[in-house]
Amino acid sequence: MTGAETEFPPELDQPRLSVKKPEQRYDKQGEMDDAERLDRAMRGFVHDFGSTAALYMESCVHCGQCAEVCQYYVQTGDPKYTPIWKLEPFKQAYKREIGPFAPFFRLFKLKRRVTVQELEEWQELIYDSCTQCGRCTMVCPMGIDIASLVGLARHGMAAAGLVPHELWATVQRAQREGSPLGATPAVLKDRIAWLEDEHGVEIPLDRSQADVLMTISSIEIMKYPQSIVALARIMGRMGESWTFRSDGYEATNFSMFAGDRQGQREASLKLIEAAIAVGAKTLILPECGHAYQALRWQGANLYGRSLPFQVLQITEYLAEGIRQGRLGLQPLQSSATFHDPCQIVRRGGVNEAPREVLRALGVELREMDEHGAYNWCCGGGGGVVTIHRADPLRYKTYQIKMRQVEDTGAEMLVSSCSNCRQTFDDGQAHFHWDKTAQSLLELVADHLVTEQGNS
Amino acid sequence: MSAETNLLDFARGPALEAALIILVFGIFWRLVGVLALPRTRDLSEPRVRHAWLGGVKTIFTRMWPRREFRPRILHWEAVSYIFHIGLAVVILGLVPHILLIRDITGLSWPGLPDGVITFAAGAALISLLALLAHRVTHPVLRQISNFDDYFSWLLVFTPLLTGLMAYYHLGGRYEDLLGLHMLSAELLLAWLPFSKLAHTVFFLFSRGVTGAVYSRRGARI
Ligand code: SF4
Ligand code: SF4
Numbered sequence: 165m166t167g168a169e170t171e172f173p174p175e176l177d178q179p180r181l182s183v184k185k186p187e188q189r190y191d192k193q194g195e196m197d198d199a200e201r202l203d204r205a206m207r208g209f210v211h212d213f214g215s216t217a218a219l220y221m222e223s224c225v226h227c228g229q230c231a232e233v234c235q236y237y238v239q240t241g242d243p244k245y246t247p248i249w250k251l252e253p254f255k256q257a258y259k260r261e262i263g264p265f266a267p268f269f270r271l272f273k274l275k276r277r278v279t280v281q282e283l284e285e286w287q288e289l290i291y292d293s294c295t296q297c298g299r300c301t302m303v304c305p306m307g308i309d310i311a312s313l314v315g316l317a318r319h320g321m322a323a324a325g326l327v328p329h330e331l332w333a334t335v336q337r338a339q340r341e342g343s344p345l346g347a348t349p350a351v352l353k354d355r356i357a358w359l360e361d362e363h364g365v366e367i368p369l370d371r372s373q374a375d376v377l378m379t380i381s382s383i384e385i386m387k388y389p390q391s392i393v394a395l396a397r398i399m400g401r402m403g404e405s406w407t408f409r410s411d412g413y414e415a416t417n418f419s420m421f422a423g424d425r426q427g428q429r430e431a432s433l434k435l436i437e438a439a440i441a442v443g444a445k446t447l448i449l450p451e452c453g454h455a456y457q458a459l460r461w462q463g464a465n466l467y468g469r470s471l472p473f474q475v476l477q478i479t480e481y482l483a484e485g486i487r488q489g490r491l492g493l494q495p496l497q498s499s500a501t502f503h504d505p506c507q508i509v510r511r512g513g514v515n516e517a518p519r520e521v522l523r524a525l526g527v528e529l530r531e532m533d534e535h536g537a538y539n540w541c542c543g544g545g546g547g548v549v550t551i552h553r554a555d556p557l558r559y560k561t562y563q564i565k566m567r568q569v570e571d572t573g574a575e576m577l578v579s580s581c582s583n584c585r586q587t588f589d590d591g592q593a594h595f596h597w598d599k600t601a602q603s604l605l606e607l608v609a610d611h612l613v614t615e616q617g618n619s
Numbered sequence: 620m621s622a623e624t625n626l627l628d629f630a631r632g633p634a635l636e637a638a639l640i641i642l643v644f645g646i647f648w649r650l651v652g653v654l655a656l657p658r659t660r661d662l663s664e665p666r667v668r669h670a671w672l673g674g675v676k677t678i679f680t681r682m683w684p685r686r687e688f689r690p691r692i693l694h695w696e697a698v699s700y701i702f703h704i705g706l707a708v709v710i711l712g713l714v715p716h717i718l719l720i721r722d723i724t725g726l727s728w729p730g731l732p733d734g735v736i737t738f739a740a741g742a743a744l745i746s747l748l749a750l751l752a753h754r755v756t757h758p759v760l761r762q763i764s765n766f767d768d769y770f771s772w773l774l775v776f777t778p779l780l781t782g783l784m785a786y787y788h789l790g791g792r793y794e795d796l797l798g799l800h801m802l803s804a805e806l807l808l809a810w811l812p813f814s815k816l817a818h819t820v821f822f823l824f825s826r827g828v829t830g831a832v833y834s835r836r837g838a839r840i
Contacts, residue, residue, distance in 0.1 A: 222653055233688055
């Protein structure tokens with residue numbers, strides 16, 4: 165199928181970014197018969213299947229505890245949202261085709277072959293109702309990392325052309341234009357010129373050499389351009405040699421959400437090659453959770469060797485600047501709670517940096533009852549926020565978050581992921597809620613001590 | 620008469636041998652079948668060195684749920700604990716069991732008093748019944764349960780029950796009950812490697828792997 169951008173135009177005037185609500189959905193892509201689709205699903209699924217995934221497949225004791233911590237089951241009570249159940253067809257396929265007893269299962273016809281209809285039925289469970297937040301990993305007595313298995317299942321689904329319409333259309337656009345949401349290099353260039361004018365900051369683009377390659381998510385380019393200004397202010401204060409590059413700026417990786425391995429690799433390669441081209445010692449990822457997951461933890465593996473530069477999430481960089489005394493901050497007289505982006509904190513390991521930054525800002529930090537590695541997802545991760553048909557379910561899960569935030573009684577809600585932020589914006593509009601999620605990065609940029617100040 | 624003694628002889632002799640061979644070979648086969656699959660080296664820059672230590676730690680820390688999760692799961696976790704501890708006490712604390720284990724492995728240790736064993740067996744049986752009731756009534760467990768779950772339950776329940784009956788000479792001749800008890804336990808051993816009961820071995824690996832992966836990232840686990 166072609167013509168994604170004309171057929172499926174982006175919707176940029178809503179609190180969250182996606183393609184316009186499709187009149188006719190195409191949740192099944194490509195022309196092929198069922199046998200081939202199934203074959204592709206299985207081959208896509210097993211492509212990166214190693215002993216770790218197999219261990220997980222062998223270990224489940226069907227205790228059901230994972231359901232009790234998953235936002236979808238907790239909010240609906242519907243058992244189909246049990247995390248391990250979301251993998252059922254792939255588990256069957258594993259047992260029948262790969263597992264140590266596969267020959268017996270086949271010989272005695274103990275496991276049926278999975279059907280395309282089942283996979284279609286499971287699309288909702290694999291995409292619409294799993295943000296790959298990893299909360300279930302924290303409770304499973306067998307330590308099964310279900311979020312990573314869902315990632316493998318998505319590889320199978322994408323190879324078989326069974327990706328939800330919006331995610332697929334967004335990926336088409338990302339692969340064609342270099343950005344999933346219309347933030348093409350030309351748009352970036354325009355934005356930067358306009359922001360430089362408007363805010364009187366210097367925003368280097370396409371320098372040939374720099375110590376730091378800065379990247380940005382298209383959500384920020386299109387929706388939160390003030391983040392770019394904030395980055396420029398901070399980099400200026402850090403006195404760092406840095407640049408954006410129009411050949412490697414887009415930090416989001418919607419192909420990863422969709423399960424398109426090749427697309428994921430290409431998106432990461434762009435950043436890696438740009439960083440190498442400018443001789444960067446450090447690549448900074450913006451406030452975007454999955455960008456961190458994609459490049460920090462998966463980038464080198466897709467590249468095939470270790471990266472010749474360090475990868476930092478912007479919050480880590482801010483904390484470092486504060487620790488070194490290079491970023492002086494004016495105190496902020498307020499109380500705040502911090503929403504932990506799953507891919508940065510629970511699954512990324514950046515636990516302390518955001519708290520360090522908030523403390524340096526002098527805020528009174530009021531943690532949510534369950535926070536850090538045990539936080540509740542905003543409900544928009546894993547590409548879920550783009551899927552229109554998932555909206556009603558997403559609003560249900562969002563209510564957990566609203567309750568958590570309200571319970572803290574904090575004046576401000578702060579986070580460090582623009583995908584969470586747009587999910588918060590969208591939920592806020594839907595529920596007419598009075599809390600707006602703020603960016604930690606922007607807070608820091610707005611509270612830098614003035615150049616001469618020594619407070 | 621002789622047929623019945625034969626049952627016990629069979630249970631003590633060839634059946635036990637066969638069950639142990641299947642147990643060892645089956646577990647070995649399943650583990651190797653999984654561990655021999657390719658393992659790609661993680662090329663990302665680790666935040667924490669010696670992450671395998673985190674893996675070892677997770678094997679222990681995952682024994683008890685985090686505070687955040689307790690309100691929703693602690694009660695059934697507790698029942699499951701009673702079952703596991705009760706079963707362990709019976710298997711490892713009853714003198715005849717210890718003698719059998721000594722015959723097979725050469726290892727031995729002092730047994731526990733009868734009262735303790737009976738109490739443990741009773742607690743294990745009751746908690747098993749409760750867990751079964753939970754499985755057939757809770758919507759999540761009904762959804763995800765399959766033949767393995769129920770059959771494994773039965774194969775754990777039967778030796779416990781026949782063991783208690785033999786111990787108290789209830790419902791039949793001691794030799795018959797003992798023979799039945801041994802056979803059912805042997806069936807359990809032979810079934811273990813092919814079923815969910817293999818978690819007795821697999822939990823070490825699956826917890827360990829996840830612990831190591833998350834620790835490498837500097838993430839809590
Ligand atoms: S990763 Fe999160 S959303 Fe997905 S099944 Fe687990 S708890 Fe639920
Ligand atoms: S918590 Fe783990 S072992 Fe229990 S049902 Fe879920 S995946 Fe299986």
